[in-house]
Amino acid sequence: MASTSSEDSADLRVGLAGYGLAGSAFHAPLVSTTPGLRLDGVLTTNPERRAQLAAEHPGARAVDSVEALLGTRPDLVVVANANRAHVATARAALEAGVPVVVDKPLAATSAEAAELCELAAARGLLLTVFQNRRWDADFRTAQALVEAGRLGAVHRFESHFDRWRPQLKAGWRESADPADAGGVLYDLGSHLVDQAIRLFGPVVRVYAEVDVRRAAAGAAVDDDAFLALTHAGGVRSHLGMSALTAQLGPRLRVLGDKGAYVKYGLDPQEAALRDGRRPGGEGWGEEPPEAWGLLGTDADAEPYRSLPGDYPAFYAGVERALREGGPAPVDPLDAVRVLRVLEAARRSAAEGTAVEPAGEEA
Numbered sequence: 250m251a252s253t254s255s256e257d258s259a260d261l262r263v264g265l266a267g268y269g270l271a272g273s274a275f276h277a278p279l280v281s282t283t284p285g286l287r288l289d290g291v292l293t294t295n296p297e298r299r300a301q302l303a304a305e306h307p308g309a310r311a312v313d314s315v316e317a318l319l320g321t322r323p324d325l326v327v328v329a330n331a332n333r334a335h336v337a338t339a340r341a342a343l344e345a346g347v348p349v350v351v352d353k354p355l356a357a358t359s360a361e362a363a364e365l366c367e368l369a370a371a372r373g374l375l376l377t378v379f380q381n382r383r384w385d386a387d388f389r390t391a392q393a394l395v396e397a398g399r400l401g402a403v404h405r406f407e408s409h410f411d412r413w414r415p416q417l418k419a420g421w422r423e424s425a426d427p428a429d430a431g432g433v434l435y436d437l438g439s440h441l442v443d444q445a446i447r448l449f450g451p452v453v454r455v456y457a458e459v460d461v462r463r464a465a466a467g468a469a470v471d472d473d474a475f476l477a478l479t480h481a482g483g484v485r486s487h488l489g490m491s492a493l494t495a496q497l498g499p500r501l502r503v504l505g506d507k508g509a510y511v512k513y514g515l516d517p518q519e520a521a522l523r524d525g526r527r528p529g530g531e532g533w534g535e536e537p538p539e540a541w542g543l544l545g546t547d548a549d550a551e552p553y554r555s556l557p558g559d560y561p562a563f564y565a566g567v568e569r570a571l572r573e574g575g576p577a578p579v580d581p582l583d584a585v586r587v588l589r590v591l592e593a594a595r596r597s598a599a600e601g602t603a604v605e606p607a608g609e610e611a
Contacts, residue, residue, distance in 0.1 A: 260287035261571060264323035264347075266315065266338050267330030268293035268302055271352050274522045275381065275560075276329050277306055282528050283564040285572065290321040292330070319345045325571065328352060329379075332430040336361045339376070343368050348375035350567060353439040355581060357430040359588035359607065366581045375570055377577035378584040379563065382440040383447060385516035386536050386558040391503050393556060394510050394544065395448060401507025406445060406486040408501045410437040411494035417466055425469040432471035434459055434591055437490035442587045445478055445486035451586070452486075454479035456603040457594035462493045476594050477603075510553065512542030518558045534558030 263280050265272055268291050281288045288309045291302050299311045312318050315338055318326065326342040328335050328351040336356045342349045349369070355378050356362040369376035382388060394400055410433075417423050424431040446452060456477040461468050472492040479485055503510045518534050534557035544553035566578030586606075593606035 260285055261324040261568065262287055262289040262321070263325045263327060264290040264292070264318045264321055265309075265327045265329060266292040266318060266334075267328070268295070268298045269329070272327075272329040273298070273301060273305070274519075276327050276350075276352070276379070277302075277309075278522055279528055279560060279564045280327065281306060283561065283568055285568040286325075286564060289323060290318050292318045315341050319347065323347055325350065325375075325567070327379075332357060332435070333426075333428045336365060339365055340368065343372055343374055343376065346372065346374065348571060350377055350379055351581075351584075352379045353443075353584065354430055354435050354588060354591075355584040356588065357428055357435075359585050359592055362581070362585045362588050366585060369581065375567070375577055376581045377567060377570075378579045378581055380440065380443050380579045380583070381560050381563060382444060382516075383579070384559045384562050385518070386534060386555040387500055387512045387514075387516060387542065388444050389556040389559065390542065390553070391501060391510055391512070392448060394553075395503065395505075399508065399544070400503055400505030400510060403449070403484055403503055403505040405504045406448060406484060406501070407488075407499070407504075408441050408444060408486065409489040409491075409498060410441060410500075411489060411491045411497050413495050413497075414492040415463060415466065417463065417468060423468065423470060432474075433490045433492060434471050434474045434594060438474060438476065438488070438591055438594070439587055441488040441490060442476070442478070442590045443583065445480075445488060446583065446586060446590070449480040449482060449484040449486065451481045452478045452590050452593075452606055453481050454603050455590055455593040455597050455606055457597040459594065459598035462491070474594070474598075476590075478590065508545050509550075510542055510544050511550075512555075514540050516558045518560050522560075528561045534560070 280286050288306050290312050291309050292312050294313050326347050326349050328338045339349045339351050422431045459471045459474045462473045474490050476488040500512050536555040541552040541555050543550040563578050570577050589606040593604050597604045
């Protein structure tokens with residue numbers, strides 16, 4: 250791992266590219282509350298966002314280009330701008346010798362993502378991907394139950410990120426241009442596929458249905474998708490994501506031969522961050538008892554206390570990796586594997602049949 254430019258005892262200076270939702274609500278608060286990190290420079294040319302930055306992080310300076318951001322000599326660059334800019338921004342930072350965090354998806358294609366991984370490895374620099382949903386309360390709890398064998402042999406994993414948004418929202422996420430990697434498959438699917446692979450390993454078969462359900466409202470990109478994944482170990486993951494779900498079902502169900510874990514509702518951390526709460530402190534990420542999932546069978550299911558959500562763990566892991574040279578909190582090759590599954594899903598939906606994702610090599 251390449252050394253950072255700051256002394257070990259000093260805070261590592263972080264440059265943030267982008268101050269939209271991802272930058273302002275997620276990355277900036279998490280960086281600024283992580284011991285050992287300091288938000289130093291932020292790339293945004295929008296006057297309103299610059300005013301917001303000055304109010305929320307008065308110690309951070311606004312800059313107007315990637316070159317200017319790199320000119321602040323950061324110890325780490327966080328890429329949280331539009332998806333189409335992820336690769337160019339990350340490549341510029343890596344070529345300048347700066348470690349990089351990239352918001353998901355790492356790139357619009359698995360080939361571009363693999364190229365970034367190769368560049369980071371060649372330069373000896375940290376590259377990691379902000380897969381924050383690995384630290385959701387529901388997923389952390391499900392993972393702990395699976396690893397402890399509480400459900401027995403798991404045969405099916407059902408996971409949904411569904412929303413009720415019948416009207417379109419302005420922005421690149423509604424763009425049908427492949428370079429924007431818009432639509433629910435790449436937005437929400439990046440999380441769901443990552444979680445499934447994290448729990449049950451490599452995917453060998455993908456069947457998908459990918460649709461545009463709000464065409465009458467002007468939608469041009471997918472807003473409803475279903476993926477059926479077969480993992481190498483035999484577990485099947487059924488993943489759903491939609492912008493047109495008027496009544497929500499379970500967030501996830503994990504079904505085993507000894508019992509099941511069923512969970513409704515979303516992790517509270519995103520809502521807290523959007524409301525302006527700062528991460529950390531007593532009670533951060535805790536769910537109230539009425540939000541806990543049920544563990545067991547129909548005959549004996551009981552509420553099971555959720556592990557607290559822990560988004561701060563991601564940047565704590567980044568800081569530790571930069572200081573000590575240990576592993577990144579998210580292996581960037583995991584993001585390549587996720588993109589290969591998403592690309593297979595597109596092929597499956599177009600062909601109407603199950604397909605194999607590309608190989609594991611990157």
